[in-house]
Amino acid sequence: MSWAFLLQTLASAAAIAILVGFTAWARISRAPPKLDAAGALRVLADEFPDASPATPWIAADGAGAVARSGDEALMIFRLGDGFVARAAPWARVAASPVVAGRLTVRLDDPGAPRIRLLTGDGASPFGEGAAS
Amino acid sequence: MKAAFDPVTLATPFFIVAIVLEIVLARLGRARAAYEAKDTAVSLLMGLGSTVAGVLTAGAVFAATLWAHQHRLFDIPMTAAWAWVAIFFLEDLTYYWFHRLSHERRFWWASHVNHHSSQHYNLSTALRQTWTGGVAGTWLLWLPLAFLGFPPAMIAIEKGISLVYQFWIHTETIRRLPAPIEAVFNTPSHHRVHHARNPRYLDKNYAGILIIWDRLFGTFEPERDDEPCRYGIVKNLGDFNVLRAAFHEWIGIGADLLRVRSPREALGYLFGPPGWSPDGSRQTSAMIKARWRARMQEKAAKPAEADPAAASETV
Ligand SMILES: [Zn+2]
Ligand SMILES: [Zn+2]
Numbered sequence: 001m002s003w004a005f006l007l008q009t010l011a012s013a014a015a016i017a018i019l020v021g022f023t024a025w026a027r028i029s030r031a032p033p034k035l036d037a038a039g040a041l042r043v044l045a046d047e048f049p050d051a052s053p054a055t056p057w058i059a060a061d062g063a064g065a066v067a068r069s070g071d072e073a074l075m076i077f078r079l080g081d082g083f084v085a086r087a088a089p090w091a092r093v094a095a096s097p098v099v100a101g102r103l104t105v106r107l108d109d110p111g112a113p114r115i116r117l118l119t120g121d122g123a124s125p126f127g128e129g130a131a132s
Numbered sequence: 133m134k135a136a137f138d139p140v141t142l143a144t145p146f147f148i149v150a151i152v153l154e155i156v157l158a159r160l161g162r163a164r165a166a167y168e169a170k171d172t173a174v175s176l177l178m179g180l181g182s183t184v185a186g187v188l189t190a191g192a193v194f195a196a197t198l199w200a201h202q203h204r205l206f207d208i209p210m211t212a213a214w215a216w217v218a219i220f221f222l223e224d225l226t227y228y229w230f231h232r233l234s235h236e237r238r239f240w241w242a243s244h245v246n247h248h249s250s251q252h253y254n255l256s257t258a259l260r261q262t263w264t265g266g267v268a269g270t271w272l273l274w275l276p277l278a279f280l281g282f283p284p285a286m287i288a289i290e291k292g293i294s295l296v297y298q299f300w301i302h303t304e305t306i307r308r309l310p311a312p313i314e315a316v317f318n319t320p321s322h323h324r325v326h327h328a329r330n331p332r333y334l335d336k337n338y339a340g341i342l343i344i345w346d347r348l349f350g351t352f353e354p355e356r357d358d359e360p361c362r363y364g365i366v367k368n369l370g371d372f373n374v375l376r377a378a379f380h381e382w383i384g385i386g387a388d389l390l391r392v393r394s395p396r397e398a399l400g401y402l403f404g405p406p407g408w409s410p411d412g413s414r415q416t417s418a419m420i421k422a423r424w425r426a427r428m429q430e431k432a433a434k435p436a437e438a439d440p441a442a443a444s445e446t447v
Contacts (some may be wrong), residue, residue, distance in 0.1 A: 005187060009180065015148055016176040019256075022152065024169035026159045046362070050423060077370075080168040082251040084368045110383040112370025 029081040034062025041067070043076050047085035057125045059103075059117040066093060066103075066117065066125075075105065075115055086112055094126035137285075139292035147299055151255045154305060163305040165254045170372040172256045177374045178246055179259030189266025196275060197284040206281035216290075219282050220341075223274075223290040227340035230273045232351065235335050241406045242381035243268035249377045251364040253327050258302035263378045294340045298323070318343045321355045328361035329368075331424030334417040366407070366420065381406075 033039065040056040044067055053067035053074050064077035073093035076085045086107055096105045102116040103124055119125060157163035208215050234244035243264040250257050265271070277287050298318070306320040313319060318339035326337040336353035339346050346352035355361065369376055388401040397410050407416035 009184060012144075012180050012183075016173070016180060019148065019151060019176060020169055020173040023155060023167045023172045023256075026155050026167065028155065028158045029166055029168040049427060079368070079371065080171055080251070081166070082364075082368070084370050086367065086370075108387075109367070109370075110380040110387065111365075111367055111376070115370070 031081055032078060032083070035059075035065050035076075035078075036062070040065035040076065043083050043085070044074050047076065047083075048074050048087065051087075060120040061118045064115070064117040073105075075117075077115055077117060084112060086115060094124075096124065096126075098122055098124050137289055139289060139296045143296045143299070147255070147259065150300070154255050154303065157305065165303065165305055166252050167254055167256070168252060171250055171252050172254075174372050174374050174377055175250060175256040175260040178263070178377060179261050181263045181374070181378065182261035182265075185263040185266060189271075193266065193271045194284065196272075197278045197287065200275045200278035201281070201284055204279060204281040208281040208283070208286075210283050210286050215282070215286070219277065219286055219290045222277060222280075222282075223287065223294060224340050224342050225345060226273055226277065227294055228338050228345035228349070230270050231338040231340065232349075233273075234270065235338065236405055237403050238381070238385065238406045238408065239402050240268050240270055242385055243270070245365060245381045245406075246377045248327060248365050249369050251368055253302060253304055253324060253361070253363045255299065255302055257327070258299045260377070264382065297341050302327075314343075316342060316344060322346075322352075324361045324363075325353050325355045327363050329364050329366055330359060330362055331417075331420050332356075332359060333361060334366075334421060366415070366417070 035043070035058050037056055037058065040058060041053065044051070044053050044056065044065070048069065051069040051072070051074055053069045056065040056067035058065050059077075064075065067074045068090055071090050072087050073090045074085070074087050075093070076083045078084075086109065088105060088107055093105050096103055098104065098119055099116075101122050102118050103126075105115040105117075107113055107115065154163060154165045155167055158165035158167065208218075231244075234240040243262045246262055247257075247260050250260055262268075274287055274291065278284055301318060301320045301323040303320050304324065308314060308321050309317075309319050314321065318337070318341055322337045322339065322343050325333045326339075328334075333353055336351055337343065337346050338351055343352065369380065385401060389398060392398045392401065393410075400408050400410060405416040405418065407414045407419070412419075
């Protein structure tokens, strides 16, 4: 790699920093509104059109939701101005621990290895005694 | 090693100006463009990383191209106009099959998926380029052009022209172009379909510059006003980590290969369609499309319950 290429790469990195700063300043993107049950079901219907999810549990900050559909847990969480969705066996999600106030679901998925959803009281919404 | 005339390097300042312009127009409400800062950062860093990765593998690629050209069938002069017309069509045809392979077989999808990993579609998305294309070996597909007799520099320039062409079509600002252009060329509308994750739009419109190849080989799908594109991949990425965008599918392949029970399974995980699994527990795009068609037919059979637009749908 030549000095010229190194210089060109550094200049590109600087241009990227400026462009990203400019994008942030322009604030074109709008975070979606906090999820409620109806909003979560709309996103879930888009993501899992074959499923029939039960009433979803909504994360305390409205940034995610979990709904049971048969043996599966359908999960959505906010990323930037959109949502990301994953399904996992219900038993695994129900048994997932709460870490630092967030229900933490580990997935066998290099695209999204972990989903973290804020609980209101630091207890799992699907744990012992909780309604599922 | 790059040709002395490199269209991509020359066009880079234009890329930056065009992105700034699109952001400004969106900010002023004059254009439709969704920019999210972190998403833009990933796209631009993928672009920068791609040029660095390209330099690392360029020597081997250039040597192979030179070798093929030394064993050429014909002497094709770089100065002849007909030669440029010929390479325009042949390079674009090569691009079509490269791109189709990159979607239909997981090994090559692993290096191309990053280009589709944004949930946005704007000019910055165009720069979300692969880091692992050199390793995936898709450049081998261009060797027949050198073997035919096209000079390596000519091939490199034409590839660059194609890449530069494909920059401007990554936009929602332009809705439709005049019908004769939409009929022949790859346009923002056609390429939006390519980036959409709606079942109807999955694995369609592989074109580089000319959409005629998709029309010819049966992969063309027009954009419909009653079905807006939802961008990204079937399973969108869980964060804005540039390393995840670059390598997640490779990691997935590695994890699957550690668990295989037979050579058939290994081949399936490597070269089957993305989403292939031995027990069918994952979804390929063919499976997603089949389920979508079934849903549409179900809705059409129960027109009273379905919404009228969906019920009139032909599938
Ligand atoms: Zn593609
Ligand atoms: Zn694209």
